[in-house]
Amino acid sequence: MIELKNLIKTFGGDKIVNNVSTTFVKGKTNLIIGQSGSGKTVLLKCLLGLHIPDSGEIIYDGVSNKNMNDNSKTLLRREMGMVFQGSALFDSMTVIENVMFPLSMLSDKNDEEIRQKAEMAIKRVELDKAYDKLPSELSGGMQKRVAIARAIVMNPKYLFCDEPNSGLDPRTSIIIDKLIQEITKEFNITTIINSHDMNSVMEIGEKILFLVDGEKDWEGTNKEIFKTDNQSISDFVYSSKLLKKVRKFL
């Protein structure tokens, strides 16, 4: 579980994340949604420790970021898995090498154990026929699967995904979303997904945080989102003509 208390992050005097308080639940897929420029990525980077908040607190399973020294921050990062928007796979490494990489760098396991663990992670994302392929030889969806395998290979307590289905077709997007949700349940991870994809909201939004101009505007579940009276989230959810038509039937 990750708890945020009055989190503020500014850049050049502008409050990009403004006084956000919420709780991201363990074993559930938590979504941060909002328009482009609403502060989703900055908030995610604060959670990852890539940005240092100006004020407020982030509590990771009872441990506040304020009580962490550099060493405990490094150890915390080793409990985090991240799926980047562009997958961020290492170009010069094959699929298996990419997945083995965090284990080779950070664990004391021998080469054989590392390979076995990486193979298990790749099998879990159903990519066992692509072990020796380079990232450039894979489709966008396959690259995302490798990124997920690399993120889960260290058995993380927290999984962060920055727009995991950007650039993917709707069907592949849903497959990736479902895969992330299954992994979240299977490994009982606190998963936080940064998205503006409405399919993801409907499919896997077990806990949703809606940001407007860096501030928390609404939070709830994918069931509640369709019944809310909040105007700004309704405008966001029903922004397309298709969804406006769907709304009439709800």
Place this chain on the structure above:
Amino acid sequence: MFYLNDIGKYFIMIKMSFFKPSKWKILKKLIFKEINDLIIESIPIVAILSFFIGAVISIQTAMNLSNPFLSKSLIGFATRQSVILEFAPTFMSIIMAGKVGSYITSSIGTMRVTEQIDALEVMGINPLNYLVFPKIIALLFYPFVITISMFVAIFGGFFAMTFAGVPSEAYISGIQMDFESYHIIYAYIKTFLFAIILATVPSYHGFYMTGGALEVGKASTLSFVWTSIIIIVVNFIITQLLLS
């Protein structure tokens, strides 16, 4: 103020590249890869350029020594001095700023743009140690490249003079004339400093770049410009300190 900030960041980057080291087994592989990419693969171009520039230096020297009272051995002497003191360490380093420097900036810059550096940070790996440290170690072998350049350039001069009809004995006695080993020490001190500049300045431009693919190209150009300027300025300072 802007440049002071950059200078500070540059030295902090060098310091940080020695902290939180990755596993030796991984670093060893990276260092060997960098030695291959930065040193071994540079030898052919260095050898070709050195051979022809050595030849040109000797031809131009011969052209300026038309006085029959001047010994032909002076051609060998002047070629050796030009090559050892200036051409091999400095001129080659500027060429290497284009070849090696651009490669370093674009490879690290591409990793920055595609979030691979962020991925390393999220994993709890020190990206500076993983990316910059192996390059610094690999470029400690750079004096080896400059040694090859010196030999090949002097041989290029010999080759050109043989074609021009200058007696080979005169050229050989010229390259042995008034030899001062201190000049070699001076050349290698310069080379060592240039190696550190070649590894770190392009790494700085790649590591701290922002933007997209277009900016990677701009960062490579900027890296070449600054590496060349710094090499020339350091060359002047070292020469002033050691030779004046």
